[in-house]
Each structure stands twice: as C-alpha cells, then as structure tokens.
Amino acid sequence: MAAVTMPRRRPGRPRRSETRDTREVVLTAATALFAARGVDAVGLREVAAAAGVDVATVSHHTGTKAQLYDACFARVFAAERAVLQAGAARAREAVDAGPQQALRALHDLLDEFVDFLEDRPETTALWLRRWLEPDRHAELDQRYATPLYDLVEELLAAAAAGGALVEPTPHVTVRSLVWAVHAHVVALATPGGSPARERREFRAFLSRLLDALYGPPA
Amino acid sequence: MAAVTMPRRRPGRPRRSETRDTREVVLTAATALFAARGVDAVGLREVAAAAGVDVATVSHHTGTKAQLYDACFARVFAAERAVLQAGAARAREAVDAGPQQALRALHDLLDEFVDFLEDRPETTALWLRRWLEPDRHAELDQRYATPLYDLVEELLAAAAAGGALVEPTPHVTVRSLVWAVHAHVVALATPGGSPARERREFRAFLSRLLDALYGPPA
DNA sequence: CGCATTATCCGGCAAGCGTTGGATTAACTG
C-alpha cells in the first residue's frame, strides 16, 4: 500500500525545494482515507504508509491525530468556500441587474457547485461525517461549514429580494438542495451504476425542480 | 455510564421469562452508540457498560463485533421496512381508486415516513453511514436497503401509471426526497435550533415541492 | 570548517482493542 508517487526517503534534511512537500502529501493521503472510512477506522500508520513516510514523520508535520483531522477538514472546506464565494459574487451582481438575471445566475451557481463536488467526492464524505457527528466537529463547524451555509442562503435571500424568487422558506430549500446534490455524488461513486445516465437525469431533475420552485429562467 | 434501566445481574441461569431480554438491551444500547459515533469509535466494553452487562456477555449473545453491527442494522431496517410496506399497500389500493386518490396516498405515505424517522434518529444515522461506506455494508445493502428503495420507487411508478404523476425520473426524485427527509431529521437533532419552526417549515416545503412536481392533491 | 537546525526513521511504551477459556451461579429436567 506504499505510495508510488513518493518513495520512502532516508533521514537527513532535504533540499528547501521539497521542504513543504511532505506535509501536502500526508494531508492528501489522510483526507482520502478519512473521507472513505472515517477517522477512527484509519490508523496513523496506514496514513503514513499511503503517504510513503514513517509514522513519526506524520506526527512531526501535523501534530496529534485530531490536529491532522482538523487540517484535512480545513483544507477541503477552504476549497469549497472559494468556489462558492466566487459564484456568489457573480450572482450578487446579477441580482442588481434584474430578477431574471438573478435566477439565471442561481442556476449557474448550482451547476458549478455540482461540477466541483463531482470532482472531489471527499468533500461530500466529510460533509456527511460532519452531519453525523456534530459534537466532534463543533469547532470546525463554526469556522467553515456554517459560513458556507450562510453564504448560499444569503444568496437565495438576495435573489428573492430582487423579485425573482417566491420561495418563503429558503432555509429548508437550501438544505434540501445541498443534500440532493450530495446524494447525487454518492450515487455516482456507487459501483454498478451508470454515471452518464445518472448525471443526465439528475441535471434534468434539478432544472425542473428549480423551475417549479422559482419559475423558468429567461 | 452504567445503564439505570438494567442493574448489573449476578451469574446464574435466569427465569425463562427474561431469557431473551438481555439481547434486546444490548442491541438497543449498541444501536444508539453505533449510530451516534460509528462502529469503529465505540468499543465493546462501552456497549457492555451502556447495557449494564459484562463484555463477555455481549459476545455471548451477539457473537463477533461485526455480527453485532449487522444485527443492529437489520433490526433498524426491519422496522423501517414494516412502516413503508404498510403505507405502500394502502397507496396501491388508492392507485386503483383513481389518480387523485393515488396522489393523496403518496402525500400521506411521505408524512407517515417523516413521522417515523423523527421518532428514531438512529435510522437516519445508519442510513448515512451505509451511504458513506458502501463496501462495508454491501451484504446488508442487498438484504435491506435495496428492497426499501425499490419499494418507494415502485410506488411512485404505480402512481405515475395511474395517471396522477408526470415525473419522468422517479429514481432521482425518490433519492432526493429521501435525502431531504434525512437532512430534516439531522437538523432537528442539531442543538441550538428551533424544532417546532423546523418541522413547520419542512412540512410546508415538502408539500409545495410535491405539488410542484405532481400537481396539488384533490 | 563547525555549529545549529531540520526532516526523517527506528524502537519502544502504555493503553486500549476484540476475543477466548474457565469458573460460578441458578434454572430447568427426569
């Protein structure tokens, strides 16, 4: 199970060019393992093996196991946050441009979000684990997840204020949409399915759902 | 952390009336712990303490840890299956009675399903864990989860054949609805929220969503 | 060069894990 991308090194201080590299490799390997099987099911030795380093090296770079998990969590949600913020900025401009443009921007943002999640299934996995065990993720929740949620909800509220939306319970709507998207990603990863058909049907469902709730785009 | 409901017993063969009791207590305690924190995060000694018995007693009744997990899984999904099957039987009769009656029955079934899940949050937790780690639950999936899914999808298809539904992708619709319901339950358990408001808004959302997809009930 | 710093690995420790064997106690059975 050793990583082919990074052969085991020998002791000694490496060149500066590869100094920060190991930490990234460890975080990537740990994120994949934690997302797939959960923190408790994965030992530090397995993470080290997947990263091609020793156990002590993992601890040296990331501290305790809880800190390693936090680092993985933060890295994943920082990427998700970046995507949503960029889309939200564009959508807010569209709100000023008129109701129909706001609705169009909302559709685009959701499409973009689905694309992003399809590329990184570990994001969905960590989301679900956070939902399952809110106590464990309490601090991480306040720092990353809650702002993400507020962002999307704020966007919907802004679009509604622009006159394009009639949805009276954006809170529930946002949550249900996000969960539907995550369900879609999980289904994509399920073996034995037909990803192409799955993608086509889900996009159609999402489009028709949004039309039903908010009216068809211009 | 000892269970108050069941004080620790002394050795010796108990009366026949209470013979099967211990196994149920162990399963209940284990289900709650597994659902809340995951199988790997909970030790058998913790399960035993929560049930008020010794570790060896747990093993004696439920075999290995994997078998204990399977038993919890089976018990939870058997209850869910029973609820859905009863509702589905009623809904099928309604399909024969006409399109409007079928639609009404579908609404009732979903309402009933939400009620059931709200009463047993561990059902949702186990569903999510199954989605997160399909490999681990592969066998359990075929025996319990897949039939459940097929049941709801078949019901939707029957209603559509009756002329009341126009949804062309029942597969995606079913999955998204189920996920939305689970999201609702998770949100209910989140501390700091307002359960009453949450319930009201989610019911409203669900009702309007179904109306949008399938038309308003008679 | 000589010294401090840094990154890495090796070995081991204490604690916890799932599991098992055997002793104990009490209800059934004839």
Place this chain on the structure above:
DNA sequence: CAGTTAATCCAACGCTTGCCGGATAATGCG
C-alpha cells in the same frame, strides 16, 4: 435429589493504537 443447560462475570491473551525519545543525516549559516 442429581445432572444438564444456560447466562453471566473475571482474567488474560495477542494485537494494534497513538505517541514519544533518541539516533541519523543533510542543509543553511557564520
């Protein structure tokens, strides 16, 4: 009553876990 069966606990085994001290090696600095 004697013998069997069933349920429970205690103690311990072998293994794995997260973590840490110490040795090693190579860089950067003066």
